[in-house]
Amino acid sequence: MKIRAIAIITFKEAIRDRILYLLLFFAAVCIIFSRLLVLLTVGDRAKIITDVGLASLSVFGTLMAILIGTGLVYKEIDKRTIYTLLSKPIQRYQFLLGKYLGLLLTLFIMLALMTVIFLVLFLLHKYPIEGSIFIAILFIFVELCLITAVAILFSCFSTPILSTLFSLSFYLIGHVSWGLETLINKMPQGGIKTLARIIYILLPDLENFNFKTEVVHHLPIPPKIFFYSSLYGILYTVFILALAMMVFRRRDFI
Amino acid sequence: MDTVLRIEDLHKSFKTGFIPKGKKILNGISLEVKAGEIFGYLGPNGAGKTTTLKCVLGLIFPDKGNIEIFGQSNLSMQAKEKIGFLPENPYFYDYLSATEFLSFYSDLTLAKKEEKKAKIATLLKLVGLEHVASLQLRKFSRGMLQRIGLAQALINDPSLVFLDEPLGGLDPLGRKEIRDVIVRLKGEGKTVFLSSHILQDIEMICDRVAILVEGHIINQGPLQDLISEKVKVTEITISGMRPEDLRDLGEHYSAQGGRILLKVFEEEKIATILQMIQTKKGKVHSLIPRTETLEDLFVGAVKQK
Numbered sequence: 001m002k003i004r005a006i007a008i009i010t011f012k013e014a015i016r017d018r019i020l021y022l023l024l025f026f027a028a029v030c031i032i033f034s035r036l037l038v039l040l041t042v043g044d045r046a047k048i049i050t051d052v053g054l055a056s057l058s059v060f061g062t063l064m065a066i067l068i069g070t071g072l073v074y075k076e077i078d079k080r081t082i083y084t085l086l087s088k089p090i091q092r093y094q095f096l097l098g099k100y101l102g103l104l105l106t107l108f109i110m111l112a113l114m115t116v117i118f119l120v121l122f123l124l125h126k127y128p129i130e131g132s133i134f135i136a137i138l139f140i141f142v143e144l145c146l147i148t149a150v151a152i153l154f155s156c157f158s159t160p161i162l163s164t165l166f167s168l169s170f171y172l173i174g175h176v177s178w179g180l181e182t183l184i185n186k187m188p189q190g191g192i193k194t195l196a197r198i199i200y201i202l203l204p205d206l207e208n209f210n211f212k213t214e215v216v217h218h219l220p221i222p223p224k225i226f227f228y229s230s231l232y233g234i235l236y237t238v239f240i241l242a243l244a245m246m247v248f249r250r251r252d253f254i
Numbered sequence: 255m256d257t258v259l260r261i262e263d264l265h266k267s268f269k270t271g272f273i274p275k276g277k278k279i280l281n282g283i284s285l286e287v288k289a290g291e292i293f294g295y296l297g298p299n300g301a302g303k304t305t306t307l308k309c310v311l312g313l314i315f316p317d318k319g320n321i322e323i324f325g326q327s328n329l330s331m332q333a334k335e336k337i338g339f340l341p342e343n344p345y346f347y348d349y350l351s352a353t354e355f356l357s358f359y360s361d362l363t364l365a366k367k368e369e370k371k372a373k374i375a376t377l378l379k380l381v382g383l384e385h386v387a388s389l390q391l392r393k394f395s396r397g398m399l400q401r402i403g404l405a406q407a408l409i410n411d412p413s414l415v416f417l418d419e420p421l422g423g424l425d426p427l428g429r430k431e432i433r434d435v436i437v438r439l440k441g442e443g444k445t446v447f448l449s450s451h452i453l454q455d456i457e458m459i460c461d462r463v464a465i466l467v468e469g470h471i472i473n474q475g476p477l478q479d480l481i482s483e484k485v486k487v488t489e490i491t492i493s494g495m496r497p498e499d500l501r502d503l504g505e506h507y508s509a510q511g512g513r514i515l516l517k518v519f520e521e522e523k524i525a526t527i528l529q530m531i532q533t534k535k536g537k538v539h540s541l542i543p544r545t546e547t548l549e550d551l552f553v554g555a556v557k558q559k
């Protein structure tokens with residue numbers, strides 16, 4: 001009940017943020033822009049729309065999660081609304097979880113809106129809509145759940161600008177860390193290889209949630225991959241949220 | 255009387271600067287607040303009043319010390335269910351209407367749905383905001399925000415209410431209204447912890463006070479014990495007399511309309527002065543004995559510190 005109340009108020013606050021609509025507008029522009037790319041392309045035009053559309057969903061969803069997520073907790077502290085909230089019979093973790101779920105609800109609705117724009121474009125071209133597109137979008141949402149947790153973690157102890165930089169770095173590192181795995185496979189056995197493996201385990205690998213290539217090129221996706229990617233996403237998100245709660249639990253609100 | 259709030263040896267310091275340097279804000283605060291009283295927590299700006307309140311409410315963690323509310327840890331949910339808090343210069347979600355705002359806070363305290371509506375209406379009436387129930391908070395004046403903040407503090411029907419500078423930023427009428435609400439809370443059996451530096455208000459409504467200076471409590475107790483009943487000075491307003499006639503009787507100041515304000519420091523001289531005025535056909539307009547005020551006590555204590 002308490003978590004729900006905070007989640008609803010967070011949602012009401014987030015949907016008032018102009019940044020959200022600006023990003024939604026740009027996402028719509030990018031998705032529609034894929035129509036122009038189609039005109040310049042020879043070959044399977046549906047692939048271009050799917051590729052650009054899914055990439056737009058992922059990039060703009062991430063920007064929404066980071067730009068709003070990093071300000072959510074900070075704003076409560078800065079504007080001192082947290083004083084009255086935490087003086088009520090509410091645990092700090094409930095507050096943080098409410099904020100997180102409220103933002104996830106906002107992102108879910110925004111992702112749904114972007115998906116509608118994307119699908120309308122598909123229907124206009126009379127291309128068949130494949131079920132695998134929804135799987136790719138579902139994993140974009142799983143990735144957003146993790147990115148939101150990261151944004152909230154940084155927001156617990158840092159300013160919005162620094163939190164945005166940290167969260168963007170997490171996103172970028174997460175999408176290139178798979179290169180490290182390729183490197184590890186080619187390394188000779190030894191201490192450096194072990195060290196590289198430890199670094200790879202510690203770094204996020206957000207490519208686990210990227211099924212765009214499989215969807216665009218109609219490649220089969222083994223069910224085992226779904227399971228492991230979902231598990232990875234859930235465990236990583238829970239870990240980051242637990243970390244955020246630990247930081248928030250002992251924080252002084254000066 | 256039962257103790258509802260007990261603070262023992264509370265210490266708090268903050269680290270500031272690029273190379274963190276500890277700054278002590280509270281240096282061993284100890285106090286007790288009894289059930290049903292209005293407790294005034296006095297101190298100049300920067301004395302540590304808000305820091306004490308934040309420690310009590312669990313917003314910051316003390317370096318050392320113990321805080322109990324109704325015999326339980328201040329951080330326990332059971333203790334928090336019995337308290338309400340109005341911060342200084344409150345800021346709230348300004349896109350919500352007064353009713354939506356109180357409804358949100360009501361949800362945080364697990365109020366029953368059917369009771370919620372009636373409770374919100376009663377509170378809006380109590381703080382005089384029933385006519386703006388559906389107005390967004392962004393359109394509220396500072397005084398109105400203070401009042402909705404007070405309503406928020408009372409949403410869970412707390413037994414102990416913490417008010418941090420509740421009368422700051424209010425016009426005289428607004429101050430009187432909030433004072434009346436505070437006195438009414440006491441009438442309902444609630445305990446009020448009032449942190450302020452507006453001495454007149456504290457003097458008017460508080461049963462006991464504690465004076466905080468530089469993180470130390472330098473004086474505390476019932477107001478009547480702290481302030482001496484002895485007359486310090488008697489102010490007499492006289493007309494129809496020449497200032498020369500009043501020489502050596504006390505300090506005299508010319509007031510408007512040929513009136514003279516005479517300040518007499520020795521109480522035993524009063525009868526002689528009145529007799530002299532009568533003899534010389536003068537007229538006494540007013541005679542006010544001034545006892546020690548909280549302000550005298552406060553200023554004296556701060557200066558001593």
